[in-house]
Amino acid sequence: MSIIVFTENRNGKLKKNSFEAVSYAAVISANTSKPVVAISVGNVDNDELSKLAKYGASKIVAVNDQKWLDHDSREYTKLIAEIAEKENADTFVFSHSNMGKAIAPRLSVRMKAGLLSGVVATPVSFNPIAVKRKTYNGGAFQLVTVKSAKSVITINPNSCSIVEKPVDVNIEAYTPQTAYNAGTKVQAADVVTGKVILTEAPIVVSGGRGLKSGDNWGQLEELATVLDAGLACSRPVSDEGWRSHEEHVGQTGKIVAPDLYIAIGISGAIQHIGGVSGSKVIVAVDKDKDAPIFKYADYGIVGDAFDVVPRLVESFKKFKNS
Secondary structure (H helix, E strand, O other), X not given: OEEXXXXXXXXXXXXXXXXXXXXXXXXXXXXXXXXXXXXXXXXXXXXXXXXXXXXXXXXXXXXXXXXXXXOOHHHHHHHHXXXXXXXXXXXXXXXOOHHHHHHHHHHHHHHOOEEEEEEOOOOOEEOOEEEEEEEOOOOEEEEEEOOOOOEEEEXXXXXXXXXXXXXXXXXXXXXXXXXXXXXXXOOOOOOOOOOOOHHHOOEEXXXXXXXXXXXXXXXXXXXXXXXXXXXXXXXXXXXXXXXXXXXXXXXXXXXXXXXXXXXEOOOOOHHHHHHHOOOOEEEEEXXXXXXXXXXXXXXXXXXXXXXXXXXXXXXXXXXXXX
16 A cells, blocks of 8 residues: 655746645654655656655656646546556545645545545544544634545645655656546646745735725735735735735635734634634734734734834844844
């Protein structure tokens, strides 16, 4: 038996969540003696792929065929199932990313495997696998045990430490036997450059309706620049058109779990908290001392954002220059 990890990449470089997923699988491997097999789809060279061996992947199955680059979840499910049969896999690990959330349920049905989604810690037992996941928008935890012979796991970003565990690796260039027959085709893509990717950012600065207008976002942009942070917003802000929906974080937007989340002028609706509760540290700034956000924040500043944010920017600049 083996453990398959589906890795993700952007522009030929592996994403941080790929190393998290392999590290997670390596913990299972250490407790079950099952080897870790990583799947890579895309134009990623062997030097980049070999980085996965630092975290415990002893085999990498690389699919570089151009027609497999459109990220169709149905076709990727077929591909992974094909490789799973070849590698005799019974455990599958994904990041709880947009791609992972699209593929994992399909694969679960196809492989007749139990689905463990949004897992926040390494397993508490391995035979059978039992894991912890959040529920009630992060207000409680579930301990879930898989009763089926196979399991599909998606892990929340930043919930598993990236631990080096170097092993020898075999990189196999793989030609799928499954025919690629996607119902859609990506003809062009506009790629945002020069911005920190929200779902990978270690620090996120986020603004809400307390900023009163999209014209007031300059101070948040300056704060994000000083901190090398991702810039986000609450759903009402994106609904009003003050900021792009690409910046919307929350249960109905992007799920983020940075080391530091700074919420400015965000009251703290439960839907918003559900998408950011995985943050290691939450700092809230709001002029309403009774705002719900303070119940979830590790640190709170009661004050007007237009007074507090410039002071934060000044303080961080002094700290960086000291």
